[in-house]
Every structure is written in C-alpha cells, then in structure tokens.
Amino acid sequence: MSTRQTLTGARIFDGDRWHDDAAVVVDGGLIEAIVARADVPAAAQTVNLGGGMLVPGFIDLQVNGGGGVMLNDAPSVEAIRTICAAHARYGTTALLPTLITDTPQITEAAVAAGEEAAAAEVPGFLGLHLEGPHLSLARKGAHDPKLIRPMTDADQAGLVAARTKMPVLLTTLAPESVEAWRVTALAGAGVIVSLGHSDAGYDVAMAYAGAGATMATHLFNAMSQIGNREPGLAGAAIDGGGFSAGLIADGIHVHSATMATALRAKRGPGHIFLVTDAMATIGTDMTSFTLNGRTVYRKDGSLRLADGTLAGADLDMISAVRFMHRVVGLDLAEALRMASLYPADAAGQGHRRGRLAAGMAADMVALSEGLDVSAVWIGGSKVFARA
Incomplete structure (x- = not known):
C-alpha cells in the first residue's frame, strides 16, 4: 500500500522561496518533491489545505518544559513525550528538551531519558540541551548558584558518551568553568558547544x-554586553561568523530595536535563530511552578x-515568528x-530538516493567513489539527 500523499491548496514556502499553484509530495515520511499543481501524481492521496501557507516545521533548540512538565522535575521519556506534544501544536516539529543546572543525579536521569526517547523515536525529539551546570556565578540568571560548578573529567x-546515543547533544557552558581544551574535545566528539551564562570578554569568547x-x-x-571598549560575549556572538545565536x-528578554540591530550586524555564515526558552506553562493555564525548589x-x-x-520564557514558536514579522519588521520568509x-x-541538521525539499523529513506546518497554526506534520504524520 502506497504511503504517498500530496498536500495542495496552500502557498508553499520551501525554506528558500515561495511556490504558488504547487503541491508537496510526501512518501515514507520524507519530502519527495514540490510539483506544479497540474502535475500532482494520480496515485497519491491528496489533501487540500484550503488556503493559507505550508512551511517547514519549526525547530527549537532550547525548551525547558511544556504541557505542565519541566524536564528538571520529571527527567523521563514520558516527560519528553509530553513536552514535544505540547509544543507541536505551536508548529514545533523538532526540539531539544533542555535541562537547567541540576544535580549530577538529575543530569544522569535526563541523559538516560534522552537516550530512551531517541531509541523510541519519540515524535519531535531531536536530542538534549544541557544548560549548565558549568556556568559563571556572575551570570547565573535563574540557575541555582549552589549547583553551578566547574567541568570535571567525568x-x-x-x-561524549551521551552524544553517541542521540542525534544532537548541545551543552551551554561558560569559559569561567570549562577549559578551552575540553571544548575542543567535546566538539571533536560531536557535542555542540554553546557559550552562555558567562561574563567572558570578546577575546576569550573568540578564543573559545x-x-x-x-x-x-x-x-x-x-552574558557580558557590548560596550565601547569591550564588545563582550554578545559582541563576539554577533561579530564572530562561526557563532550561531539563539x-x-x-519583547521582554530583548528589546525589538536591539534585535533589529543585531540582525543587521550579524556576520555570517552563522545566523541568529529563534528559541523559546519555554517552561512548563506552555499549553496550560498554570500561574506558577517550581524550579530547583523555587x-x-x-x-x-x-x-x-x-x-x-526572569526564569525562562512564556513563549511558543509561532508567537516568536509573529513577533519578528509584525514587531521587528522582518520579511515573513526570513522570520520563518x-x-x-x-x-x-x-x-548540524540542515541536511535533514529546515527545508521542504526532496529527501528532507516531511516536518511541515500549515499556517493561516493570520499566522495561526492550522495543522502540523512530523515525518509525514499529522500530529495536530486545529478543530
């Protein structure tokens, strides 16, 4: 029985350009092609979206929680499923559940849960983001200072061991707590190293x-800010072409004018991308929750x-896209x-995600003209549809 289906009736954004009067052909969980509407395969099941837009699924590399769950409080594969499902309704088709600085025992449990989620192919699970505990006390933010510590050999x-068990492993660390040679070893093993919660200056950041x-x-x-004589980590992230930055x-964490200025100044090939830094509140009516007992x-x-x-953000991905388009003034294609x-x-997933093109994962979001999420597909399977 054929698994081919064709999605039509919407304007299509493939990640590079828009297509009108076209259709996306999906087979076996992958994009087969974007074809003219007149060339839709006769044997494929056709889904008419009835207008709006079809765009690549959103990818969130910093998600602390959702659906009433924090990864720190419930480091389990069930919690990861809940978090992924909560964010899917807002267009996120791949994410990194993020563990905020915690005890070694909680960290080990989160890594084990991530390994289990990868083995079970939990829809939407891309890997883990371990934000800490190797940070700077001077820039701790909402991280518990009692749990911040230098990185050890163990x-x-x-x-390094965890990276072999999941597609993506990202760690946020500060130069104040981790030697540069450890960063080289981690990167060599495929761990993505992000600098954050750090007071490091420009020269140190560029060395890292x-x-x-x-x-x-x-x-x-x-992080250390841009000054007239010291550009800080913020300046390095913008001026350093090797850096990408979440x-x-x-509109609360960063002023819209600051965002616009950074986007104009960012040196490539690295880009500034959207993250939610979302907490348990997403998809719920919660008015409070606990983090490390606070x-x-x-x-x-x-x-x-x-x-x-500030302790994370009460933000979902489609809201972030709308903010960049409507408030910051970005072209919709660039916001997407x-x-x-x-x-x-x-x-490191650009070969598989982020575009609607032949051979890419069929992770897609249907949007209304008003930029509301109408439907979401992960690997060609519909995981959300607005009633």
Whole structure:
C-alpha cells in the first residue's frame, strides 16, 4: 500500500522561496518533491489545505518544559513525550528538551531519558540541551548558584558518551568553568558547544570559538554586553561568523530595536535563530511552578522568580515568528527561516530538516493567513489539527 500523499491548496514556502499553484509530495515520511499543481501524481492521496501557507516545521533548540512538565522535575521519556506534544501544536516539529543546572543525579536521569526517547523515536525529539551546570556565578540568571560548578573529567566523558546515543547533544557552558581544551574535545566528539551564562570578554569568547564553540545561548541574556571598549560575549556572538545565536523573541528578554540591530550586524555564515526558552506553562493555564525548589510566577507574559529574575520564557514558536514579522519588521520568509532553517543548520541538521525539499523529513506546518497554526506534520504524520 502506497504511503504517498500530496498536500495542495496552500502557498508553499520551501525554506528558500515561495511556490504558488504547487503541491508537496510526501512518501515514507520524507519530502519527495514540490510539483506544479497540474502535475500532482494520480496515485497519491491528496489533501487540500484550503488556503493559507505550508512551511517547514519549526525547530527549537532550547525548551525547558511544556504541557505542565519541566524536564528538571520529571527527567523521563514520558516527560519528553509530553513536552514535544505540547509544543507541536505551536508548529514545533523538532526540539531539544533542555535541562537547567541540576544535580549530577538529575543530569544522569535526563541523559538516560534522552537516550530512551531517541531509541523510541519519540515524535519531535531531536536530542538534549544541557544548560549548565558549568556556568559563571556572575551570570547565573535563574540557575541555582549552589549547583553551578566547574567541568570535571567525568562530566566531559559523560557528555561524549551521551552524544553517541542521540542525534544532537548541545551543552551551554561558560569559559569561567570549562577549559578551552575540553571544548575542543567535546566538539571533536560531536557535542555542540554553546557559550552562555558567562561574563567572558570578546577575546576569550573568540578564543573559545577557535577551540570549537559554535553557538551562543539566548543572545544578550545572561552574558557580558557590548560596550565601547569591550564588545563582550554578545559582541563576539554577533561579530564572530562561526557563532550561531539563539534569540528569545518575546519583547521582554530583548528589546525589538536591539534585535533589529543585531540582525543587521550579524556576520555570517552563522545566523541568529529563534528559541523559546519555554517552561512548563506552555499549553496550560498554570500561574506558577517550581524550579530547583523555587517558585516561578507567570504574569504579564513573563516568568519570574520572587526577586524579579526572569526564569525562562512564556513563549511558543509561532508567537516568536509573529513577533519578528509584525514587531521587528522582518520579511515573513526570513522570520520563518529563523524558526526552521537557521536552527537546523546550527544543530548540524540542515541536511535533514529546515527545508521542504526532496529527501528532507516531511516536518511541515500549515499556517493561516493570520499566522495561526492550522495543522502540523512530523515525518509525514499529522500530529495536530486545529478543530
């Protein structure tokens, strides 16, 4: 029995350009082709989307929780399933469940859950992001300072071993807690190293880029800022072409004018891409939750500790896309690339995700003209449809 299906009736964005009067042919979970509407294969099942847009699925490389669950509180494959499903309804078809700085025992449990999720091929699971515990106390943000510590040989070996069990393993670290030679060893083993929660200056950051770091975590947040004589980590992330950088586009973490300035200044080939830094609240009506034993309060679009410190974001991917397009003023195609193509490339997955092209995973999002998510497919299977 053929698994071929054709999606038509919508304007198609393939990650590079728009297609009108065209259709996407899917077979076996992969994109077979984009064809003219008149050339739709007769043998394929046809799905008429009835207008709107069909775009590549969104890829989120920093997701702490969703659906009422935090990975830190429930480091299990069931929690990963819940988080992936919660974000799928907002267009995210691949994500990295993210563990915030925690104990070695919780970290080990999260890695084991990630390995199990990879083996089970949980829809939407791309790998893990371990944000800490090897950070800078000076830029700890909402991370528990009692759990921040330098990287050891055992930590390094654990990361290298975990990378062999899942498609993507990303770790956020600070030069203050990790020697450059360890970064080289991690990068050589396929671990993606992102600099973040760090007060490191420009020269140190660029040296770590030379050692193998390729990303910066939530640009402008929890890092040294751009100054007139010291560009800081933020300046290095923008000026360093080898860096890609995540951006929390909620209008709370970073001012829209700062976002626009950074986008104009970013040196390639690295790009600025969207992340949500989402917490358990996504997909729920929760008003608070706990993180490392501390209460985080949800109010006015933000998540904060009792002292006002931002603790992640109350943000989903389609909202971030809308913000970049409507508030920052980006062309819609570029806002969509920031949610799909650029994070795919940053995660080393550009050969498989981020575009609608032959041989790519059939991860797709149907959007209304008003940029609401109508339907979502992961590997050609529909995982969400708006009633």
